[in-house]
Amino acid sequence: MKFIISLLAIVTLTGHANTTVIHNVNGYTPIYKGDTQQFSSLVFKDGKVVKIGDDTLKNNFPDATLIDGKGRTLLPGLIDAHGHVIGLGDNLSQLDVRGAKSIAEIAKKLTTFAANNQQDWLIGRGWNQELWNEKNFPNATDLDHIVSDRPVVLSRVDSHAIWVNSKALEVAGITAETEAPEGGEIIKDQFGKPTGVFIDKAEQLITQHMPTPSxxxxxxxxxxxxxxxxxxxxxxxxxxxxxxxxxxxxxxxxxxxxxxxxxxxxxxxxxxxxxxxxxxxxxxxxxxxxxxxxxxxxxxxxxxxxxxxxxxxxxxxxxxxxxxxxxxxxxxxxxxxxxxxxxxxxxxxxxxxxxxxxxxxxxxxxxxxxxxxxxxxxxxxxxxxxxxxxxxxxxxxxxxxxxxxxxxxxxxxxxxxxxxxxxxxxxxxxxxxxxxxxxxxxxxxxxxxxxxxxxxxxxxxxxxxxxxxxxxxxxxxxxxxxxxxxxxxxxxxxAHQEFKLGSLEQGKWADFILIDKDYFTVPVSEIFTINVEQTWIAGELKYQKQTH
The missing domain is CATH 3.20.20.140 (Metal-dependent hydrolases)
Incomplete structure (x- = not known):
C-alpha cells in the first residue's frame, strides 16, 4: 500500500507551517481521565494535535494537506517506559545468542562471529540456561574450545550475569583467591576455582577491563x-x-x-x-x-x-x-x-x-x-x-x-x-x-x-x-x-508528560502510528503479529515500512 503522495512530499508538506489532515483512518486514542475515543480524521499543525473527529472534519480545513489513511488503524505513538537504548544499539552489532537451546548452539554462533570480527574483545548477550536440557550455569572452558586468544564476554539474557572465557579471567586477574564484591557472586566449582560466571556486582571485576566505547x-x-x-x-x-x-x-x-x-x-x-x-x-x-x-x-x-x-x-x-x-x-x-x-x-x-x-x-x-x-x-x-x-x-x-x-x-x-x-x-x-x-x-x-x-x-x-x-x-x-x-x-x-504525550488530545504532540490490523478487534492470538506501517513524531513521518 502506498499513499497518494510520496514520503518526501509528505515530509515537505507537513513542515510546521501547514495544517495536515489524515483522514479515512480507523483511529483510537485513550483520553487522559476519560474513555478511549474512536475517530476517522486527525488534524495537526505545528507538530501538535488540533482536533480528532469524523471524515467531515477535513471540510473545515480547506487549505490543509490531505492524507488518505486507506482505512488503516491509527493509534497514539507507543511509549516504552523501561529500556536500554545504547544496549539495544550495541546488541544489534554484537553476538546475539537469544533463544539458543544449548551450549553447542552458542558455540556454533560464536565460531562464526569470531571469524568475522577482529575486535580485541568478543562481546555478546542473550544466553539463558533455563532453555538448556541441564539448566546449569555454563563454564569458561565451554568458550575456550572456540576462542582462547581473545577475551569473550557473554551477558545473560537479563544482564544480571556474564559468562566469560579463560582469557577474560586472565586479563582481569581472576583467581581462586578473588573475592566477590558485596552485592555480587563469583560462581566457583567444588575446588573453589572460578567457573567463568559472574553475577550482578561481580560482573564489574571483568567489565572494568573492557574497552570504553567512544x-x-x-x-x-x-x-x-x-x-x-x-x-x-x-x-x-x-x-x-x-x-x-x-x-x-x-x-x-x-x-x-x-x-x-x-x-x-x-x-x-x-x-x-x-x-x-x-x-x-x-x-x-x-x-x-x-x-x-x-x-x-x-x-x-x-x-x-x-x-x-x-x-x-x-x-x-x-x-x-x-x-x-x-x-x-x-x-x-x-x-x-x-x-x-x-x-x-x-x-x-x-x-x-x-x-x-x-x-x-x-x-x-x-x-x-x-x-x-x-x-x-x-x-x-x-x-x-x-x-x-x-x-x-x-x-x-x-x-x-x-x-x-x-x-x-x-x-x-x-x-x-x-x-x-x-x-x-x-x-x-x-x-x-x-x-x-x-x-x-x-x-x-x-x-x-x-x-x-x-x-x-x-x-x-x-x-x-x-x-x-x-x-x-x-x-x-x-x-x-x-x-x-x-x-x-x-x-x-x-515521565510527568501526560499533558504532552500518550494520547491524541488537543494541544498534545502529534505522535502516532499506522498499523496493519485493528488492535481492538483482531483475534487475540494475532496481536503480537501486528506490524507498524508508519511512525510519526510531532507531525513528521519518521518511519515507513518498505513495500516490495
Missing amino acids: QRDISLSLDAAGQHLLSLGITSTHDAGIDKNTLQVYKARSKQGNLPLRIVAMLSAASPDFKTMLAAGRYDDIGDFMSIRSVKVYADGALGSRGAALLNEYADRPNHHGLMLESQQQLEALFTLSFKNGFSANTHAIGDKANKIVLDAYENVFKKTGGILLRNRIEHAQIVTPNDIPRFKTLKIIPSMQPVHATSDMHMAEQRLTESQLQGAYAWQTFLQQGSVIAAGSDYPVELANPFDGLYSAITRMDHRQLPEGGWRATELLSRDEALRAFTLGGAYA
Whole structure:
C-alpha cells in the first residue's frame, strides 16, 4: 500500500507551517481521565494535535494537506517506559545468542562471529540456561574450545550475569583467591576455582577491563536503536540508567535537534560520575525530545540468575535468598541525594525482599526529606508480597512493569518460587484496581522491544502458542484498553508528560502510528503479529515500512 503522495512530499508538506489532515483512518486514542475515543480524521499543525473527529472534519480545513489513511488503524505513538537504548544499539552489532537451546548452539554462533570480527574483545548477550536440557550455569572452558586468544564476554539474557572465557579471567586477574564484591557472586566449582560466571556486582571485576566505547560509538548505537524502535511504533522510550558519556551524547544530539525519537533518560546511580551528573541539574529540550529528571537505582538482581532478593529462600536453591545490591541505608542516601537535586528515583526491585526494603527506604526518606510527589517508581516490581502492594498507592510509587517478563518467566518462576511467594507476582490488575498507574515497557534488549509482544502478554498472560490455556495466573491479566493505556498514558504520566504525550488530545504532540490490523478487534492470538506501517513524531513521518 502506498499513499497518494510520496514520503518526501509528505515530509515537505507537513513542515510546521501547514495544517495536515489524515483522514479515512480507523483511529483510537485513550483520553487522559476519560474513555478511549474512536475517530476517522486527525488534524495537526505545528507538530501538535488540533482536533480528532469524523471524515467531515477535513471540510473545515480547506487549505490543509490531505492524507488518505486507506482505512488503516491509527493509534497514539507507543511509549516504552523501561529500556536500554545504547544496549539495544550495541546488541544489534554484537553476538546475539537469544533463544539458543544449548551450549553447542552458542558455540556454533560464536565460531562464526569470531571469524568475522577482529575486535580485541568478543562481546555478546542473550544466553539463558533455563532453555538448556541441564539448566546449569555454563563454564569458561565451554568458550575456550572456540576462542582462547581473545577475551569473550557473554551477558545473560537479563544482564544480571556474564559468562566469560579463560582469557577474560586472565586479563582481569581472576583467581581462586578473588573475592566477590558485596552485592555480587563469583560462581566457583567444588575446588573453589572460578567457573567463568559472574553475577550482578561481580560482573564489574571483568567489565572494568573492557574497552570504553567512544562518543561516536554511542551515537551510532543510538541511531541503530532509534531506527529499530521507530519501526516497532515506539515514539518515546525511557532509558533506564545512563552513564556520563551517554549523557553528553544525548545532550549534544538534543541541542543539534537530531535525536531519532523521544528519550526520557535516567541517570545511573551506579555510575562513578553520578554526583557530577546530578549536579548538572535537570534537562528538558523545547521539543520534548530529551528529558532528564530521574535517576536509576539498583536494589537487587534478577530471578533467572537467582539474584532477586527474596524474604524466603529460593525453592530451587536452599538457603539462598538472592542479592541486595544496596542496603536500605545506602538506598536512603541515594534517594535523599536525588530528591534534594530535584530528581525522582526509579529503583530496580524484582524480589519481594527488595521491594519491601525499597518501599521502607522511600517511606523513611519521604518523612525526613519529602519527595513523595516526584513520581518515584519501582522498576519491575515483579515479586511483591500482597501486604506491600497497597504501599505503592499510599507512597505514590509508580509500578513500572514489563508484561512480557511474566510470559518469559512463568515456567522458571514456578521453579524458583513457592506458591506463597507467587501470590503477588506480576500483579498488574491488582495494582490497577487499587488506583496505581502502571507504566509499561519491555526492558529491551533483555526482552525483544516489540510493544505488541508486550500488549499480547498483558492481555493474555500466554506464550505465542497460546499456552497455558486461559493465561498464567489469569486474574492479573489486563483488557486491551488497560494494556494500551499502560503503553501510552502510563509511560507519559511516569515521565510527568501526560499533558504532552500518550494520547491524541488537543494541544498534545502529534505522535502516532499506522498499523496493519485493528488492535481492538483482531483475534487475540494475532496481536503480537501486528506490524507498524508508519511512525510519526510531532507531525513528521519518521518511519515507513518498505513495500516490495
